[in-house]
Amino acid sequence: MRPFLYRVAGRTEETDATVTMTLEPEAEPVGAIGPGQFNMLWSWGLGEVPISVSAMSPGDSLVHTIRDVGGVTSALCAKEPGDVVGVRGPFGRGWDVDAAVGNDLVLVAGGIGLAPLRPVVHAALARRSSFGRVSLVVGARTPAELLFRSELDGWWHDGVITVRTIVDRGADDWAGNVGIVTNELPRVELDPGRTVVMVCGPEVMMRFVALDLVHRGVPANRIQVSLERNMQCAIEHCGHCQLAGYFVCMDGPVVSWEEIRPLIEVREL
Numbered sequence: 001m002r003p004f005l006y007r008v009a010g011r012t013e014e015t016d017a018t019v020t021m022t023l024e025p026e027a028e029p030v031g032a033i034g035p036g037q038f039n040m041l042w043s044w045g046l047g048e049v050p051i052s053v054s055a056m057s058p059g060d061s062l063v064h065t066i067r068d069v070g071g072v073t074s075a076l077c078a079k080e081p082g083d084v085v086g087v088r089g090p091f092g093r094g095w096d097v098d099a100a101v102g103n104d105l106v107l108v109a110g111g112i113g114l115a116p117l118r119p120v121v122h123a124a125l126a127r128r129s130s131f132g133r134v135s136l137v138v139g140a141r142t143p144a145e146l147l148f149r150s151e152l153d154g155w156w157h158d159g160v161i162t163v164r165t166i167v168d169r170g171a172d173d174w175a176g177n178v179g180i181v182t183n184e185l186p187r188v189e190l191d192p193g194r195t196v197v198m199v200c201g202p203e204v205m206m207r208f209v210a211l212d213l214v215h216r217g218v219p220a221n222r223i224q225v226s227l228e229r230n231m232q233c234a235i236e237h238c239g240h241c242q243l244a245g246y247f248v249c250m251d252g253p254v255v256s257w258e259e260i261r262p263l264i265e266v267r268e269l
Helices: 071-077 111-126 149-158 203-215 255-265
Strands: 004-015 018-025 040-043 045-053 062-067 086-089 104-110 135-140 163-166 194-200 224-225 254-256
Touching: 004 040, 018 071, 018 111, 040 062, 045 071, 045 086, 104 111, 104 203, 104 224, 111 135, 111 149, 111 163, 111 194, 111 254, 149 163, 203 224, 203 254, 224 255, 254 255
Parallel strands: 104 135, 104 194, 135 163, 194 224
Antiparallel strands: 004 018, 004 086, 018 062, 040 045, 040 086, 045 062, 224 254
């Protein structure tokens, strides 16, 4: 429960309400973190929030992308280079990237959900020959809310992976697709028997994406989703993130659709 001190070493404004920060340890660092895992980030005097890692960085530095949605996240987003934050972690179960080796890989992200999937994209690019087709589908409310826009454009132009973007509402300078993420799924080439899928975004989006892909023949145990619940302790003690018999902070946030589908489909949960 003791936070480690980290200093903000770099800060990039991704959108009007989203910031990516690089953190360097003041002394002792937290343990090594993997794609899909998260840390609890502290803003002194306000509290802490769970934030997934958004890039795998060398050494002991951490990269987190934070959306301003409340008191703590607003304070974190306002931090400037040189400011100090607290870090607890790493926590949770991350993406099983090794399960995709030798298979096609489909990544589906909605909004801030691209941040936890970004390390998987980086891993796939670094080991490109280890995977078959790699497809990334990204959705956002508006073009201005698309994260990592320059990276998305670079991945699309390089053609090493297939990138599809779609927004709920277009803009005068937007020439891309308009609609919801599931509208793009029929355009993704699939070999259901050799495809691994990773999905992160709003829960309703993940549910419909998973159901669509299962309908197309992708086995439910080959679809990984990242759950979002109100995590406060991150060590399975407070119960805020409990989902039936699961504690998202420890048993997740990444779980297979096969194991979580019966719970996600219960509206009261």
